[in-house]
Amino acid sequence: MGGMEGSVITVRVRLFAALKDKLGRSEVPITVPEPARASDLVAAVAATHPELAPLLPGVRVAVDLGFVRPDHRIETGHDIALLPPVSGG
């Protein structure tokens, strides 16, 4: 049945480093149409918060404490984070 068409999910996205400073918040709710991939989530962040867009090209997505590929399916309840290129050490 086509009842799910047009449905969306909202997930909390953790932000770090330059992303966090730019927005002044360590997490944001992001709404994406289903089915959502990690790449769709990044695009939705850019659309919702255009000031973050210049910082997003190098960012990797983590789901439940692990890196995921751009085609990874995003679902409600996932622990999602946007990770800028790292600089530890």
Added chain:
Amino acid sequence: MFRIVRAPIELGPLYDSLQSPRAGAVLVFTGTVRDHNEGRSVNQLEYEAYAEMAEKLMAELGAEMKARWGLEQVTMVHRVGPLAIGEIAVAVGVSAGHRQEAFEACRYGIDRLKAEVPIWKKEHFEAGAEWLENKETWHS
């Protein structure tokens, strides 16, 4: 021991955690805060981490190192918050039967940590502050 910590890193307990009767080599690398970077003078560094993920990745990396080089013990600790010049930001320690595997594993560990573990450094210099990227990090 794979930890993100806010308090200063103490080398005594860290070294003790590496000891093993089978180890002929105990090696601890420390990364410390430099007073300059890329030609400009640095006043202070500030580190931030995604602590749960960083600790998980460090533990996975430690397990991989242990298996690959047959290490006795591995430990990785990274500090977060504001750090002054000369303070220890990161310590990677290994113990092994012999020095060769200890040196190789330790270098591998710090290199991988700098490339992948979700930790970020903000440099405060004369004219402002900036989040940095390691040259080893991923690129899009």
